[in-house]
Amino acid sequence: MKKIYIKNLGTIASGDVNNPILAAEVIYAEDGVIQYVGAAKADLEAAAATVVDAKGLDVGPALIDAHAHPPMNDYLVEFKATDFATNFMAGGTGSMISVGSTMPGMPYTVSGVKAVAVAGKQIWDTYRPLGSKVYGGALMLVDGLKDSDFAEMAAEGIKVVGEVGKSPVQDVAKAAELTKMARKHGMVVTAHSGGPAKACCASYNADDLLKINPNVICSLNGGPTPMSDADIEKVLKEGDFYYDMLAHGNVRILRNVYKLAKSLNKVDKLMFGTNVPSMSGYSPLGLWLSIAALSNTYQDVHPATFIAMASGNVADCYGLDHGKIAKGYKLDIIFLDGFGYDTCPFKTLQSGNMCSTSFVILDGELRMPHCKNVPGASRKPEFITK
Numbered sequence: 001m002k003k004i005y006i007k008n009l010g011t012i013a014s015g016d017v018n019n020p021i022l023a024a025e026v027i028y029a030e031d032g033v034i035q036y037v038g039a040a041k042a043d044l045e046a047a048a049a050t051v052v053d054a055k056g057l058d059v060g061p062a063l064i065d066a067h068a069h070p071p072m073n074d075y076l077v078e079f080k081a082t083d084f085a086t087n088f089m090a091g092g093t094g095s096m097i098s099v100g101s102t103m104p105g106m107p108y109t110v111s112g113v114k115a116v117a118v119a120g121k122q123i124w125d126t127y128r129p130l131g132s133k134v135y136g137g138a139l140m141l142v143d144g145l146k147d148s149d150f151a152e153m154a155a156e157g158i159k160v161v162g163e164v165g166k167s168p169v170q171d172v173a174k175a176a177e178l179t180k181m182a183r184k185h186g187m188v189v190t191a192h193s194g195g196p197a198k199a200c201c202a203s204y205n206a207d208d209l210l211k212i213n214p215n216v217i218c219s220l221n222g223g224p225t226p227m228s229d230a231d232i233e234k235v236l237k238e239g240d241f242y243y244d245m246l247a248h249g250n251v252r253i254l255r256n257v258y259k260l261a262k263s264l265n266k267v268d269k270l271m272f273g274t275n276v277p278s279m280s281g282y283s284p285l286g287l288w289l290s291i292a293a294l295s296n297t298y299q300d301v302h303p304a305t306f307i308a309m310a311s312g313n314v315a316d317c318y319g320l321d322h323g324k325i326a327k328g329y330k331l332d333i334i335f336l337d338g339f340g341y342d343t344c345p346f347k348t349l350q351s352g353n354m355c356s357t358s359f360v361i362l363d364g365e366l367r368m369p370h371c372k373n374v375p376g377a378s379r380k381p382e383f384i385t386k
Contacts, residue, residue, distance in 0.1 A: 001030055002030065002032070003028070003030050003047055003048040003049050004030075004048055004049070004050045004051075004052065004364055005027075005028050005044055005047075005051050005052070006045075006051075006052040007053060007281060008056055009025060009026065009027065009054045009056075009057070009058070010056045010057055011046060011059075011304075013058070013060035013303075013307045013325075013327055014324060014325050014326065015060065015061035015311040015315070015324035015325055016308055016312050016326065017267055017268045017312060017324075018268065020305045020307070022037070022319060024038045025039055026034065026038045026039070026040050026044070027059075027331070028044045031364065032363035032364030032365070033328065033329070033330055033331065033364070034326060034327055034328065034329050034330070034331050035142035035327060036327065037326065037327065038258075039231075049238075049385065050383060050385050050386070051227075051384045052381050052382070052383050053384070054381045055379040055380070055381055056165070056379065057335045057336065057337060057379055058335070058345055058346070059280055059334065059335055060069065060304065060311070060325070060334055060336055061307070061311040061322070061323050061333060062095065062332040062334050062360060062361075062362060063093040063311055064093070064095045064096065064097065064311055065093050065096035065097065065270075065276070066097050066271035066272060066317070067099055067246060067275055068096040068099065068134075069099065069100055070102075070124070070134050070136060070195040071101055071111050072103065072116070072120050074086075074129055076277045077277075078088040078277040081277075081282055084276065084282065084284075085129045085134055086129045087284045087372075087373075089130060089132045089273075089360055089362075089367065090370075090371050090372045091284045091285045091357060092360060092371065093287055094132055094322075094334075094362050095133035095134065095320075095322070095332075096133075096135065096276075097273075097318055098120065098134065098136045098142050099138055099163045099216075099254045099273075100162025100163050100166060100167070101116060101136065106140075107124060108140070109140050110144040110145055110149065113140045113145075114139070114152070114153060117138060117139040117153060118153075118158065119137075120138070121135075121157055122137075123136060124136035124137070129235045130368060131362040131367040131368045132362070132367075133322075135160070135318070137159075137160070138158075138162035138163075139153050139158050139161050139162060139182075140161075140168060140177050140189075141162075141164055141168075141169040141179075142167055142168050147181050150184070150187065153185075158187070159187055159318070160187060160188050160189075160190065160318070161178075161182045161188070161189040163190050163202055164189065164190065164191035164192060164214060165203075166192055166198075166200075172204075172211050175191075175212045179214055187217070188317065188319075189214040189286050190214055190215070190216040190218050190244075191216070191217060191259035192204060193217050193218060193219055193223075193226070193235070194227045195224075195226075196225075197219070197223050197224070205228070205231045206227060206238075207234075208236075209235055209241075210238060213239075213290065213309040215242060216244060216271075217235055217241045217242070217244075218242070218273075219244065219245070219246055219249065219275070220235075220243045220244065220245050220249075220257055221250045221253040221254045221257060222246065222248075222250045222253065223247060223275055224248060225247060226249065234259070236260055236261060237264065237265065240382075243261075243269055243271065244256070244271040245257060245271070245290060246273050246274065246275045246278070247273070247275070247287065248274075248275065248283070248284030249294055255294065255297050255298075258298065262309025267309075268311045269313070270313060271309055271310070271314050272286075272287050272291070273286075273287075285354055285373055285374075287310045288354040289354070290310070291303065291310060292349050292353060293330070293352070294306045295352075302346065303346045303350060311324065312324040320322050325357045331361060331362075331363065332363065334356050335358050335381060336356065336357060336377070337356040337357075337378055338355060338356065338378070339353055339356045339375065355374075356371065356376060356377055357376075358377040358380075359377070359380075359381055366383065
C-alpha cells in the first residue's frame with residue numbers, strides 16, 4: 001500500500017464551492033485516495049512511505065475541463081497539435097470531459113456514433129498521457145437511436161450524451177424525446193445554447209432548452225455567440241441544470257451569470273470549460289482565464305470559490321471521484337504560488353492574472369514537476385521517500 005503524507009501546507013483550496021477553504025495542515029493518502037485532511041499527525045507521518053514537505057505552498061485540486069471535444073488520440077487535427085492532454089496538465093488541468101468528439105469524417109449513423117462512443121471511452125480509459133484523465137466516449141444523437149441503444153451504451157459505461165444541437169438531431173421535440181431516453185438510463189445529457197458554433201449547428205434559446213431538458217446547458221456565455229440576457233436569466237431561474245461557461249466566451253456574461261447564480265443559490269451548478277479544439281484556439285490555461293476574470297471582479301469572494309467551479313462542481317455533475325480535497329477522493333492536487341508582483345496565488349488571481357502552478361499530483365503520483373506555460377513555484381516541495 002502506497003502511503004503519502006503532505007505537510008507544511010499553506011492554504012488548501014478544497015474544491016467544494018460551499019466550503020472553499022480548509023482549516024487543515026496536512027493531507028494523507030493511501031493508494032492514491034485521500035484518507036485524512038486536518039491537523040498534523042505524527043503517526044500518519046511515520047507510517048507514510050513518502051513525505052512531502054510543501055514548504056508553505058498553497059494547494060488546490062487539479063482542475064477539470066468541463067467542456068472539451070477531444071478526438072480519439074492525442075492529436076488535434078484543427079491545430080496540428082500533439083500532446084494536448086499533457087499540455088493541459090502542465091497548466092494544472094488534470095482531466096477533461098468530452099461533450100462529443102471532434103474528428104474529420106465523424107460518422108452520424110446509429111452504428112457509427114455508438115462505435116465512436118465505445119472506442120473513445122475505451123481508448124482514453126487505457127491511454128492516460130502522464131496520468132492525465134480524458135473522459136471520452138460521449139454519444140452523439142442521431143436519427144434512429146432507440147431506447148435499447150441507450151441501454152446498450154449505458155451497459156458499455158457510456159455516461160455522457162454529447163452536445164445536443166451539434167449532431168444531426170436538432171429538432172427540439174426529437175431532441176427532447178431522445179434526451180428523456182438517455183436520462184432514464186442514467187446518462188448526463190449536455191446541450192448547446194445560443195447561436196450556432198458552426199453552420200451545421202443548431203441555435204437554441206431558453207424555451208428550446210427547457211423543452212429538451214438536458215442535465216447541462218453548455219456555452220452559457222457563448223460558444224461563441226451566447227443567448228440573449230433574458231434567455232440566460234430564464235434558464236438560470238426556471239431550470240434545474242448545470243451550466244458550463246467557456247474561456248473564449250463573453251466575459252461580461254460570465255460575470256453576470258455568477259452574480260445571478262449567487263442570488264439564486266446556484267453557484268454550485270456553474271462550471272468552466274475551454275471547448276478545445278475550438279474556433280478560438282487551443283488554450284491549456286483557459287480555465288485559469290475564467291477563474292482570474294471572476295476573482296478580479298468579485299474581490300470579496302475568495303478565489304478558491306472559483307477554483308471549485310473548475311473542479312468540485314464538475315465532479316458533482318459527472319460523478320467523478322476526484323476534484324475535491326476530501327476523504328474518499330483521489331489525491332489529484334496542484335501546488336500554487338504567486339506570479340509577478342504578488343507572492344500569493346489568490347492575490348495574483350484577484351489582480352486578474354493567472355497564478356503559477358507546479359507539481360501536479362494525480363492518483364497520488366507526481367506527474368508534472370513544473371508548468372511550462374508560466375514560471376513555476378518560487379519554492380519547490382521536497383519529496384522524501386523512506
